[in-house]
Amino acid sequence: MSMYLEMIRVRFLMMLAYRTNYYSGILIYSINIGAYYFLWSAIYGNNEEIQGLSVLQMTTYVAVAWMARAFYFNNIDREIAAEIKDGKVAIEMIRPYNYLGMKTMQALGEGIFRLLFFSVPGMIIVALVFPISFSANLSTWLFFFVSLVFSFIVNTQINLLTGIMSFFLFNNTGLIRAKRVVIDLFSGLLLPISFYPLWAQTVMTYLPFQAISYIPSMIFTEGFVGKEIFNAVLLQAFWALILLIPIRLLWSLAKKQLIVQGG
Amino acid sequence: MNVIEVQNLRKEFKSYSSRSGLSGAFRDLFTRNYKTLAAVDDISLNIKQGEMVGYIGENGAGKSTTIKMLTGILTPTSGSIVVNGMNPHKQREEFVRTIGVVFGQRSQLWWDIAVQESFRLLKKVYRVSDEDYNRHMGHVIETLEIGPLLDKPVRKLSLGQRMRCELAAALIHNPPLLFLDEPTIGLDVLVKLKIRKFLKEINEQYKTTILLTTHDLTDIEALCERVVLLDEGKIIYDGKLNQLQSQAVEGKQVEFEFLTEIAKNNLVFLPNVQWEQKDATTWLAHVNGDERLVSQLISLVVQKNPIKNVRINEVSTEEIVRKIYEEGMALA
Numbered sequence: 032m033s034m035y036l037e038m039i040r041v042r043f044l045m046m047l048a049y050r051t052n053y054y055s056g057i058l059i060y061s062i063n064i065g066a067y068y069f070l071w072s073a074i075y076g077n078n079e080e081i082q083g084l085s086v087l088q089m090t091t092y093v094a095v096a097w098m099a100r101a102f103y104f105n106n107i108d109r110e111i112a113a114e115i116k117d118g119k120v121a122i123e124m125i126r127p128y129n130y131l132g133m134k135t136m137q138a139l140g141e142g143i144f145r146l147l148f149f150s151v152p153g154m155i156i157v158a159l160v161f162p163i164s165f166s167a168n169l170s171t172w173l174f175f176f177v178s179l180v181f182s183f184i185v186n187t188q189i190n191l192l193t194g195i196m197s198f199f200l201f202n203n204t205g206l207i208r209a210k211r212v213v214i215d216l217f218s219g220l221l222l223p224i225s226f227y228p229l230w231a232q233t234v235m236t237y238l239p240f241q242a243i244s245y246i247p248s249m250i251f252t253e254g255f256v257g258k259e260i261f262n263a264v265l266l267q268a269f270w271a272l273i274l275l276i277p278i279r280l281l282w283s284l285a286k287k288q289l290i291v292q293g294g
Numbered sequence: 295m296n297v298i299e300v301q302n303l304r305k306e307f308k309s310y311s312s313r314s315g316l317s318g319a320f321r322d323l324f325t326r327n328y329k330t331l332a333a334v335d336d337i338s339l340n341i342k343q344g345e346m347v348g349y350i351g352e353n354g355a356g357k358s359t360t361i362k363m364l365t366g367i368l369t370p371t372s373g374s375i376v377v378n379g380m381n382p383h384k385q386r387e388e389f390v391r392t393i394g395v396v397f398g399q400r401s402q403l404w405w406d407i408a409v410q411e412s413f414r415l416l417k418k419v420y421r422v423s424d425e426d427y428n429r430h431m432g433h434v435i436e437t438l439e440i441g442p443l444l445d446k447p448v449r450k451l452s453l454g455q456r457m458r459c460e461l462a463a464a465l466i467h468n469p470p471l472l473f474l475d476e477p478t479i480g481l482d483v484l485v486k487l488k489i490r491k492f493l494k495e496i497n498e499q500y501k502t503t504i505l506l507t508t509h510d511l512t513d514i515e516a517l518c519e520r521v522v523l524l525d526e527g528k529i530i531y532d533g534k535l536n537q538l539q540s541q542a543v544e545g546k547q548v549e550f551e552f553l554t555e556i557a558k559n560n561l562v563f564l565p566n567v568q569w570e571q572k573d574a575t576t577w578l579a580h581v582n583g584d585e586r587l588v589s590q591l592i593s594l595v596v597q598k599n600p601i602k603n604v605r606i607n608e609v610s611t612e613e614i615v616r617k618i619y620e621e622g623m624a625l626a
């Protein structure tokens with residue numbers, strides 16, 4: 032166990048070593064939030080609310096969705112692909128740990144770093160510039176953090192799956208890029224799921240993506256109330272469990288399939 | 295006791311060959327041409343505890359592939375491997391705790407963090423106690439002289455500095471078995487000597503078994519009594535290094551440097567001696583025989599012509615191995 036904690040720490044240190052990368056990141060996220068704020072203000076016009084969300088809730092939704100993204104987002108799929116491509120995965124196989132577990136811990140180290148140095152200060156800045164409502168309800172915050180952890184888990188699981196695919200495909204930059212677009216679209220980052228046409232919503236209930244962004248953001252903005260919150264978190268937990276199955280299967284296949292490139 | 299037991303080990307790689315041209319590319323979409331290549335071709339090998347074995351062969355002979363299978367990274371196509379009493383691939387997590395590996399061309403330290411952070415992480419990974427770590431690694435760090443490098447990020451180290459750190463990293467859990475794939479690649483003479491001395495030391499102190507591949511045969515001469523010679527995936531020699539020497543070449547060379555220019559008919563002619571002129575005053579005698587013939591030759595030559603210098607050349611391992619690579623083992 033302590034080695035996994037140590038890995039989180041090491042990744043944290045690495046992020047600190049490259050912290051200048053993050054100043055540009057803050058700018059990009061702020062621009063995104065600003066742009067969506069003005070877009071939604073225009074769409075709302077004189078409407079009090081659309082699909083059960085007020086303008087204020089919508090702004091909050093946009094802000095929290097992007098800031099949560101800073102936490103759950105990671106590039107471990109690309110890292111896995113790169114490690115396979117340059118043969119570094121050989122080194123990982125001679126370590127007495129679970130490669131995927133270690134990758135997850137690296138992602139977590141990165142996530143915690145961004146949460147502390149990016150999302151929290153970012154959220155404060157955004158709250159100063161745009162009207163955003165923070166709940167006064169402690170249980171909302173509690174559920175939000177639980178659901179944020181699940182969104183990290185589900186997103187990381189999907190990244191692991193995409194990463195493992197490069198054991199078979201060898202060059203899977205296309206798949207990785209496609210996955211990214213799919214997640215941004217279907218997770219509710221750009222558009223809350225309730226804004227999609229009904230048939231699309233039905234389709235999306237059978238996909239794990241809304242567990243990533245839509246659910247934590249809806250909890251934060253109090254777009255979900257009462258039992259809805261509970262069910263939503265349960266749905267996340269459900270996906271987190273289900274996704275373990277294909278990961279397990281593909282990983283045991285991948286290990287047999289492994290070809291290490293180079294000398 | 296055998297630390298490594300390998301039987302009829304084989305590894306095939308499938309490689310796809312692309313057809314040429316557009317229509318070829320189109321056909322490749324449906325059926326692909328592939329060739330199989332046996333990188334390791336039916337080898338059997340036993341290594342005892344405490345042995346230092348040199349694993350040599352030309353580029354592409356299959357050395358690294360063997361090591362990758364022995365360390366559990368690659369699955370063999372067929373054959374059986376038992377290392378430290380375990381199946382490397384099946385019992386991976388348990389197995390890798392008992393081995394240390396260095397790949398010369400590949401870093402296993404984390405690039406962006408200080409060396410000591412990597413060590414700290416590995417210490418946790420291998421669950422080494424503070425006590426053991428301080429005792430064992432204190433010694434390793436001292437012998438390899440890497441103390442001053444520990445707080446530097448790996449990317450800022452020179453190759454030789456990094457290699458010493460890699461070696462130390464592979465030893466954090468003091469494994470009884472060490473695989474070194476070209477550990478001295480690109481190192482200067484001093485660092486090489488340091489590493490050799492160190493390997494000898496741990497071999498004596500802990501009876502660490504070492505399997506070493508290298509293209510620098512002086513490494514092998516300095517460290518290994520036993521060599522395994524691989525050619526196109528097959529073992530063509532497995533035995534003592536000095537026997538390889540005596541098997542592969544018969545005879546010696548004697549180089550005479552005379553005071554004056556000497557014509558060929560002024561030389562001494564004996565059966566089993568061939569002369570070769572190197573320059574105006576220097577001649578080389580290839581003697582196909584034992585020491586007695588050599589001394590007889592020298593005494594006869596010296597009586598006849600005043601000489602400046604005589605040198606008896608042993609054939610170097612390098613030359614032997616070059617010959618074997620070129621002409622195959624048939625020569626021996």
Ligand SMILES: Nc1ncnc2c1ncn2[C@@H]1O[C@H](COP(=O)(O)OP(=O)(O)OP(=O)(O)O)[C@@H](O)[C@H]1O
Binds near residue numbers: 351352
């Ligand atoms: N991933 C791979 N796919 C296809 N062929 C491979 C692969 N890895 C190695 N080979 C082939 O297997 C053979 C043995 O390679 P290997 O790396 O074991 O050689 P080596 O003895 O370590 O050589 P060197 O001294 O150059 O390091 C080579 O012919 C190589 O082309």
Ligand SMILES: [Mg+2]
Binds near residue numbers: 357
């Ligand atoms: Mg090699």
